[in-house]
Amino acid sequence: MTATMKQTLTAARAGSKSAFIPFVMAGDPDMATSEKIIIALQQAGADMLELGVPFSDPAADGVTVQRAAERSLNSGATLHGVMELVKKLRSKGVTMPICLFSYLNPVYQLGYENFIKQAQAAGAQGALIVDLPPEEAADYLQATRAHNFETVFLCSPTTSASRLKLVDAASSGFVYYVSREGVTGAQNALPQQLQDKLSALRAGMTNLIAVGFGISTPDQVRQLDGKADGIVVGSALVKLIEENQNDPVETIARSVKKLKNY
Amino acid sequence: MKVNTNSNPDARGYFGAFGGRFVPDTLMAPLIELEKAYNELSQKQSFWDEFASLLKNFVGRETPLQYAQRLTEHLGGAKIYLKREDLAHTGAHKINNAIGQILLARHMGKTRIIAETGAGQHGVATATAAAAFGMSCVVYMGAEDMARQEMNVFRMRLLGAEVVPVHNGSKTLKDAVSEAMRDWVSNIADTHYLLGSALGPHPYPRIVRDFQSVIGREAREQILEHEGRLPDSIVACVGGGSNAIGIFSAFINDTNVNLIGVEAGGTAIKPGQHAARFSGGKPGIFQGMKTYILQNADGQAEQTHSVSAGLDYTGVGPEHSMLHDLKRASYAYAYDDEALKAFHLLARLEGIIPALESSHAIAHTCKIAKGLGKNHLLIVNLSGRGDKDIGIVQKYSGEKK
Numbered sequence: 001m002t003a004t005m006k007q008t009l010t011a012a013r014a015g016s017k018s019a020f021i022p023f024v025m026a027g028d029p030d031m032a033t034s035e036k037i038i039i040a041l042q043q044a045g046a047d048m049l050e051l052g053v054p055f056s057d058p059a060a061d062g063v064t065v066q067r068a069a070e071r072s073l074n075s076g077a078t079l080h081g082v083m084e085l086v087k088k089l090r091s092k093g094v095t096m097p098i099c100l101f102s103y104l105n106p107v108y109q110l111g112y113e114n115f116i117k118q119a120q121a122a123g124a125q126g127a128l129i130v131d132l133p134p135e136e137a138a139d140y141l142q143a144t145r146a147h148n149f150e151t152v153f154l155c156s157p158t159t160s161a162s163r164l165k166l167v168d169a170a171s172s173g174f175v176y177y178v179s180r181e182g183v184t185g186a187q188n189a190l191p192q193q194l195q196d197k198l199s200a201l202r203a204g205m206t207n208l209i210a211v212g213f214g215i216s217t218p219d220q221v222r223q224l225d226g227k228a229d230g231i232v233v234g235s236a237l238v239k240l241i242e243e244n245q246n247d248p249v250e251t252i253a254r255s256v257k258k259l260k261n262y
Numbered sequence: 263m264k265v266n267t268n269s270n271p272d273a274r275g276y277f278g279a280f281g282g283r284f285v286p287d288t289l290m291a292p293l294i295e296l297e298k299a300y301n302e303l304s305q306k307q308s309f310w311d312e313f314a315s316l317l318k319n320f321v322g323r324e325t326p327l328q329y330a331q332r333l334t335e336h337l338g339g340a341k342i343y344l345k346r347e348d349l350a351h352t353g354a355h356k357i358n359n360a361i362g363q364i365l366l367a368r369h370m371g372k373t374r375i376i377a378e379t380g381a382g383q384h385g386v387a388t389a390t391a392a393a394a395f396g397m398s399c400v401v402y403m404g405a406e407d408m409a410r411q412e413m414n415v416f417r418m419r420l421l422g423a424e425v426v427p428v429h430n431g432s433k434t435l436k437d438a439v440s441e442a443m444r445d446w447v448s449n450i451a452d453t454h455y456l457l458g459s460a461l462g463p464h465p466y467p468r469i470v471r472d473f474q475s476v477i478g479r480e481a482r483e484q485i486l487e488h489e490g491r492l493p494d495s496i497v498a499c500v501g502g503g504s505n506a507i508g509i510f511s512a513f514i515n516d517t518n519v520n521l522i523g524v525e526a527g528g529t530a531i532k533p534g535q536h537a538a539r540f541s542g543g544k545p546g547i548f549q550g551m552k553t554y555i556l557q558n559a560d561g562q563a564e565q566t567h568s569v570s571a572g573l574d575y576t577g578v579g580p581e582h583s584m585l586h587d588l589k590r591a592s593y594a595y596a597y598d599d600e601a602l603k604a605f606h607l608l609a610r611l612e613g614i615i616p617a618l619e620s621s622h623a624i625a626h627t628c629k630i631a632k633g634l635g636k637n638h639l640l641i642v643n644l645s646g647r648g649d650k651d652i653g654i655v656q657k658y659s660g661e662k663k
Contacts, residue, residue, distance in 0.1 A: 056431060056563040057576075059440040059549065060286040060447075066430055078560045104284055104547045106561035131284045131547070135274065158291035158450065167287070178288055182448040 002090075005097045005125050005150050005173035008048050009208035009229040016226045020045060020260050021210060023101065023234030025052035025068035026085050027077030029245045035088055036249045037241065042094050044256035049094075050128070050212075050232055053082050053102035060130045062185030064235040067242060079106045079115075083122040090123035099152060099173065100127040112143040119149065126150025126173040134163075134170035141170060152176050152210075157197065164204070174208040174230060177201060179215065185235045187214035190223060198227045218258050233259055271581075275464020276552075278587065280580035283463040285550045288447040292455075297465040299370045304472070309365065316361050317476060320394065321351045323358075325477075327484035327641070332611040339632035340495070340640040343488070344614070345481045345509060347645045354617065354646030355477060355505045356387035356458060362473030364391040367454035374453040375399045378442040380407055380435035380501065381572035381619065382414025383646055384458030389423035391456075399423040402441040406433040407571045414650050432565055435501075435575045439549050459502025460579035463550030467580050474508025481641055482512045489639055495520040495630075498643035499622040500593065501537070501572045503579035505645035510591060520592070523582060524626040526568030527595035533558070534565040539578045540586055540593035548577045554586070569598035569654065570618035572646075596625035602658055604628055605648060617646035618654065 003011075012019040022041050026034050038049060054072035058065060079102070086098055100119060107115045107129060119127065126149055132140060134153055144151050150173030155164055158181060167175055177198065180191045194211070201209050211224060212232030224231055240255055241248045275281045283293060303309045317323040326349065330342045347355040367375060375392045377399070379385030385401040392399035401418055405427040408415050418425050431437040439462070446455040460470040485493050496513060498506035500523035513519040528536030536542060539554040548555045548563065555577045556564040568574040585591035596604070604624035609615045616624060623642050631640065648655075 057436060057440050057549065059443045060288070062444070063430075070431075073562065080560070105555075105557065105563075108547050109557070109559075109561035130286050131550070133283065133285065133287060133290055136282055136284055154287035156288045156291075159287055160291065160294075163287075163290065178286075181288060181450060183444045 002095050002097055002123065002125065005048060005099055006208065008097050009174050009210065012047065013208060013229045018225050018228050019047035019230040021048045021050055021230045021232045022046050022237055022256060023050040023052060023232055024237060024241065025054055025065065025072050026082040027054060027072035027075050028068040028238070028241055029071050030075040031077065031081060031085050033248065034085060035092070037252050038089055039092060039094060040249045040253040041256055042096055044253045045260040046096055046256060048097045048099065048230065050099050050101045050234070051082065051086070053079055053100055053106060055103035055106065058103060060183055062183040062235060064238050064242070065184050068238045079110060083118050086122035086124050097125040098123065100124050102127060102129055104129050104132045112140050116143055116147045116149045120147060126152060128152035128154070128176060130154065134166040137170055144172070154178055157181055157191070168205045168207055171207045174210050175201070175205055177209055177211045177228070178213045179211055180213060182213070184213055186216035190215070190220055195227050221259050271464065271468055277467070277581040278584035280551070280553050280583040281464055281467055282552050283550060284547045284552065285463050286447070289443065289463070292446060292450040293463055293465070295370065300366060300465055300469055303366060303369050313362055313365060317358065321357050321361060323350065323476065324480045325349050327481055327488065329488070330612055333608065336611055337628060337631035339636060340634040340638035341636065342627060342631065343485065343639070343641045344644045345477060345641055347477060347505065347643060348614065348616065348620070348647035352383070352387050352390050353649065354383040354387065355474060355508060356384040357390065358476055358508070359458065359470050359473040359504060360384070360387035360391040360456060363454070363456045363469065364395050364397070367397070367456065368395060370454065372452055372454040373397055374449065375456050376402070376442050376445050376453055377456045377458060378402050378435065378438035379458060380438070380574060381570065381617070382407070382411040382418065382650060383572060383617070385423070385425070386414050386417050386421070388456050388458070389418040389421035392423065393421045400445065401425050402428050402438040402445070404428050404432070404434040404438050407435065410654055411571055411650055412653065434566070434571065436549065436563065459504040460507045460581060461502040461549070461551060461577060467551070470504050471507045471511060471581060474504050475511040477505065477508040477643065478510065478512025481509055485639070485641060491639070492516055492519055493639040493641045495522060495634070495638065495640045496643070497522045497524060497623045497627050497640065499524045499573060499619045499645060500578060500582060501575050501619060503582045505643050507579060507581055509643045510585070514590065521585065521590065522626065523591055523593045524622045525593060525595040526570060526573035526622060527597040528567040529598055531595070535567050536595065537566040537568045537574050538595035541595055545583070551577065551580050553577050553580045553583045569601060569658070570622065572617070572619040573622060594626050596622040600625040602655065605655060614644070615648040616644055617648045618651045620645045621648070
């Protein structure tokens with residue numbers, strides 16, 4: 001049986017390690033390839049999956065993830081198709097927790113209740129809705145709580161103390177700390193004081209903490225290992241998919257092994 | 263639903279059921295900072311005095327409310343007045359908001375201005391305001407819009423702005439908005455995002471409406487002076503909806519005044535061929551706000567089309583969505599070819615070359631004027647001049663031949 005996101009990160013913290021959380025866009029470059037990539041991710045040691053739902057106007061994403069969303073939509077991906085992919089992954093033995101990563105409008109159009117039921121029936125544990133701040137999330141939270149669907153909200157270097165409390169109260173799976181002011185994408189160096197910030201968050205929040213945005217190299221993962229409960233690597237993997245569209249599976253698996261065996 | 267329609271949005275930025283603030287966490291801090299700064303500044307009479315002085319001496323306000331005698335006679339119905347925003351400095355109403363927000367940016371200590379632009383009028387207005395206040399300026403513009411509004415690209419560069427082409431998505435206004443948001447989250451310490459229409463996350467719809475409301479206040483005084491009474495109808499084009507909300511705002515409580523917004527009908531009201539949100543869209547969440555948007559069944563933004571880059575947008579300002587649902591305003595559309603015809607008509611009859619955006623309002627006026635009868639007073643908000651569109655009009659005339 002699949003653990004919850006919270007259980008997975010709790011285990012990581014207990015072992016003084018960080019869970020390794022790859023992000024890939026569902027349907028990039030197509031659903032069949034996504035399936036193979038994700039199976040390879042688990043075999044390579046991923047502890048949890050952040051699975052992108054493509055959106056036409058991804059304002060929080062840098063060019064790498066934007067292009068992935070475009071490829072996915074061009075291949076015909078829909079939210080329903082993403083749910084089907086999750087179902088298929090479960091039937092093929094993928095057991096790591098899956099967190100859907102979506103913009104709000106596709107979820108809003110489906111309806112919160114329907115979204116949660118379908119996601120759970122498919123086998124997802126929770127979701128992060130990137131343009132839904134806690135201030136706008138009352139209806140969504142009511143629905144997620146009724147169904148024990150895990151929620152993840154974002155915070156960042158500019159989040160005020162009072163808003164950090166809101167983020168913590170709204171999240172039930174974990175809190176996702178955006179490592180820097182900016183959009184998704186690789187960066188050369190991790191921000192100064194990132195480790196201090198992470199330890200302050202871990203001390204001050206009831207939730208477990210994952211960190212992402214701009215973490216791309218084995219060296220960066222090594223620097224952060226044990227400093228957060230989970231480490232998300234996204235754009236670096238998405239870029240590999242882009243560069244090896246014909247057969248990305250091998251490359252991705254190799255890269256994840258490198259990222260894991262810092 | 264009890265809504266005081268002539269008031270500010272609620273504390274969470276909602277106009278009725280629409281608006282709000284749907285953004286990633288990284289945008290929350292700068293939006294809260296902006297909201298605080300505006301709440302503070304808008305309490306100060308000295309701020310409004312400086313704004314008024316700039317509107318008079320730099321922008322050239324007030325703009326005339328002109329009786330369009332030959333158009334009125336030609337259409338043979340309603341008595342038509344034109345609110346001449348095309349005569350404002352830089353050639354459109356956009357400068358009102360640009361000046362207001364540049365004062366706000368200065369107050370916040372920001373030195374770098376970014377903006378999105380569709381037709382380029384907001385980009386030109388922003389580049390102008392930034393030049394006049396000694397700030398650096400970057401304008402994001404869809405690559406397709408850059409090609410069809412070349413002259414405005416050159417104008418922005420002359421004014422010292424950097425114009426950055428946006429190649430994502432549909433390469434139009436919505437993609438420029440997303441790109442400006444991405445820049446902003448990466449540079450919030452020194453940068454103000456000078457959003458050009460009454461849309462996006464709270465507090466933008468309110469700020470832009472407030473700065474554009476000068477159009478309505480002037481028009482109201484002017485029509486009372488000319489005619490001794492309020493108009494029966496006001497017609498304005500609606501892209502994001504800032505010129506329309508600007509003129510509507512002074513008349514919203516006068517329930518006898520018909521408020522009519524005109525959207526882009528493109529070539530047909532079919533997916534991908536128009537930008538009439540109230541005819542083909544439904545409520546959703548897009549670029550920071552809850553509002554009517556053009557979308558497919560899966561919640562993805564639909565492609566849009568209009569001959570006019572300034573109306574070619576997926577969403578609409580949230581206050582318009584409220585006015586629509588309250589039935590306080592009605593929303594029609596004009597097709598590309600109707601707008602082009604109106605463009606030529608106004609040039610020949612009144613000696614005014616209107617922007618293709620404003621031509622949509624003229625086109626709708628042409629449709630309804632006769633039926634309204636001669637006692638009907640109608641104001642068209644002529645939001646901008648059409649010099650920028652001459653290339654497009656030439657191209658279309660060539661295709662027709």
